[in-house]
Amino acid sequence: MEFIDLIRTPNIDGVRLLDKNGQVDCQGKIAITGHQLLFVAREKELIMDHKMVDAVEKDTDKGRNLVKMRQKNGKMVRFLLNSQGEADDLCTSVQLCGMIKFTDTHPFYFNPPRSYEQLSKPNVLGTQV
Numbered sequence: 001m002e003f004i005d006l007i008r009t010p011n012i013d014g015v016r017l018l019d020k021n022g023q024v025d026c027q028g029k030i031a032i033t034g035h036q037l038l039f040v041a042r043e044k045e046l047i048m049d050h051k052m053v054d055a056v057e058k059d060t061d062k063g064r065n066l067v068k069m070r071q072k073n074g075k076m077v078r079f080l081l082n083s084q085g086e087a088d089d090l091c092t093s094v095q096l097c098g099m100i101k102f103t104d105t106h107p108f109y110f111n112p113p114r115s116y117e118q119l120s121k122p123n124v125l126g127t128q129v
Contacts, residue, residue, distance in 0.1 A: 006096040007032050008089035017044065018066075018078040030079070032093050039079070048077065050097040058091045060084055067091060 012030040017039060019025040028041025037053075039046040052071050059066040065087040069077045081087045 007093045012086050014082050016080040018080055050094060053094055053098050056091045056094050058087050
């Protein structure tokens, strides 16, 4: 499975961001990338890394499709979505993308050696670096 296959729905329109009291704060669009979740509205913009999401909960009672995301810094972000399928896709995508290792999400990640001894060792091809 490719990394991009983990994102089931990359864009969700008509998402409402809820405030602390459970009232609608603003309405906008969610875009899910390989590294972060973006919520963009006319009034607000929210950028959340997948690695910063601690827990994702889905609540579908009384016809409301509510998704709660608790961040590792303690903040709670709540979204109200239009359909249960969108809520399922959002929860699954964020959970799966959060479990991927950092080096797998950045295909050209390079961690150079730190010491002179490591620099003088021959590489895989047998030549010195």
